[in-house]
Amino acid sequence: MLNLGDVLFQLLSEALGLRSNHLKEIGCLEGMDTAYNYYPVCPEPELTLGATQHTDTGFITVLAQDDIGGLQVLHRNRWVDVPPMSQGLVVNLGTLLQVMSNDKFTSVEHRVVLKGAEPRVSAISFFGIGYTLNTRLYGPVEELLSEDNPPKYKKTTIKDLVAHAYKQGLDGTSFLHHLKLMD
């Protein structure tokens, strides 16, 4: 997983116009946290959600879902299914990477709908949020900023961002506004 993360952060660095090891050098590969979600069978799946609308907190999330399905992403104001693919992984861009890109990247709003008949399992690697001892401040990457592209967000430590995300919970609103600088 760390090797995959290494490749992904190289590609993302290049997509931002940075040197390919930039995101690795500022700690994006550190603090990978793995979680497993178990969604039990629900007798009335149409009345609820497995996970409410949210963006992930950290840099990126790599997700493997089983063959039940249910993950959806918000695309042009419509919920679009992310169908399970055998051995396929889903990479979500997290809130912190949107902040660091100064909005060049958009972190993906997603949710999980329940299908009913069988329980569902997903395995997720969250890059960035497991390392709350990391005291580095993360904000819009200096190299991307200019007079025409001033910082849109203030800097934060991962610890503060994670604390804020937990406090807010998955209430369907983005916590980007927490870091947003006034225009």
Ligand SMILES: O=C(O)CCC(=O)C(=O)O
């Ligand atoms: O179970 C899934 O497919 C997604 C779960 C999720 O979005 C999360 O844990 O952040």
Ligand SMILES: [Fe+2]
């Ligand atoms: Fe998520």
